[in-house]
Amino acid sequence: MEWALLKLNEECGELIQVIGKLIAMGGDYDHYDGSNLVVRMVEEMADVYAALTYVANKNLSADEQAEMHIRAWLKRLMYEEWNA
Numbered sequence: 001m002e003w004a005l006l007k008l009n010e011e012c013g014e015l016i017q018v019i020g021k022l023i024a025m026g027g028d029y030d031h032y033d034g035s036n037l038v039v040r041m042v043e044e045m046a047d048v049y050a051a052l053t054y055v056a057n058k059n060l061s062a063d064e065q066a067e068m069h070i071r072a073w074l075k076r077l078m079y080e081e082w083n084a
């Protein structure tokens with residue numbers, strides 16, 4: 001669990017960093033280092049997803065995983081309502 005949480009923490013930090021760069025660039029995805037920030041964001045979102053699902057699948061009970069999925073869908077519905 002400790003190793004997996006370390007990876008999840010690291011990947012979340014990398015995603016936060018890329019989002020910060022996108023915000024700092026005012027939404028312009030061509031970063032001055034030559035990279036495409038949207039491409040980097042998609043990569044880091046995938047890394048977070050992989051680490052998150054790994055931690056959940058290896059460490060949570062079936063009930064806890066079900067609670068996680070239900071909460072995620074409820075949160076998603078709330079975001080949809082906020083953006084409607």
Ligand SMILES: [Mg+2]
Pocket residue numbers: 011014043044047
């Ligand atoms: Mg990463």
